Amino acid sequence: MMVSVTLCAVIMFLSVYFWWGFRKLPGEGWQIVASVPASRTEQGDWKGINFTWYGVLTANAYLVAVAVLLVLMGAAGVPPLGTAALVAVMLCCCVPASRLVARIVEKKTDTFTVGGAVFVGILITPFVIVVLNRTAGELLAFHIPIMSAYAAIAIAYAFGEGLGRLACISFGCCYGKPVSAGSELTRRLFAGRGFTFFGSTKKIAYAGGMEAIEVIPIQAITAVLYAVCGLIAAGLYLASHHMSAFLFATITTQGWRSFSETLRADYRGEGTFSAYQIMGVVGIAYAVAVAYVFAGESITVPDLSAGLKSLWNPALILFLQGIWMAIFYYTGRSTVTGAILSFHVHRDRI
Helix, strand or coil: HHHHHHHHEEEEHHHCCCHHHHHHCCHHHHCCEEEEHHHEECCCCCEEEEEEHHHHHHHHHHHHHHHHHHHHHHHCCCHHHHHHHHHHHHHHHEEEEEEHHHHHHHHCCCCCCHHHHHHHHHHHHHHHHHHHHHHHHHHHHCCCHHHHHHHHHHHHHHHHHHHHHHHHHHHCCCEECEEEHHHHHHHHCCCCEECCCCCCCCHHHCCCCCCCCEEECCCHHHHHHHHHHHHHHHHHHHHCHHHHHHHHHHHHHHHHHHHHHHHEEECCCCCCHHHHHHHHHHHHHHHHHHEEECCCCCCCCCCCHHHHHCCCCCHHHHHHHHHHHHHHHHHHHCCCEEEEEECCCHHHHH
């Protein structure tokens, strides 16, 4: 009963959040959330640092993903301290990787790639868990089961990536191909249902030259697909089918990541088959191999109520708030847009 009620509540939240995001975020007013004066110009104005809705929405996505991970791991009997240690190590590796991989593949220093970060995360997860179990785990008396953790991470990623697509809508990145340039089937499916972005500072405008052109809403498709994937995988996980949950979530998300590249128009590196598509396929193969290796690991029957109760902890709440702030500052401080600010006094109000 609790599982059904919880999943229904999640569906209601996601429905409202997506409805709002798909309607509002392509608009011009939903890119910059604030500009902060940083230094004077020679003309007496101020140079501003822009903080973006991309950062707010990305931080929201990370927050939800970590909260989901804490609940699922807590349901499997892993103490919050063990999960927090795992989260801290993974974020320290994967968040910088999101920029490093983009630099290697796209030759750009001021952009991020979730695909690259996820690929790194898929590769390092079992090694990180083994090291944590043998170091902090022995010292603090916790043990993280690899398959349960892998499944929980895959589910948390599906939710986080789905929510994170709203950040891409706000920034105008990861955009689809023009609906008018697609096949007859594409035009039938998306004509009148695509995204039309406005604002010269959105990436689709300055990098793709497609402001005010209806494009395939690839971000929305990805968001909904990943959210549904996360819900199904969470149901499998809570029914003690951890390996099935892991494989379903990983194959669905990485398979779609590779296929969805064919519907996107933004630059993804050189070659017909992009590096990100290769990462997706390799990630699936690696996941299947990991599932085979750890197929015999004992599984604890999850207790959702215990997982939910574990969140009601002041230390964890502060931990989640810290993650939100760190991600917002790291991804929300725009390096590709600028601002000139001026201030004045309303004389009639003195």
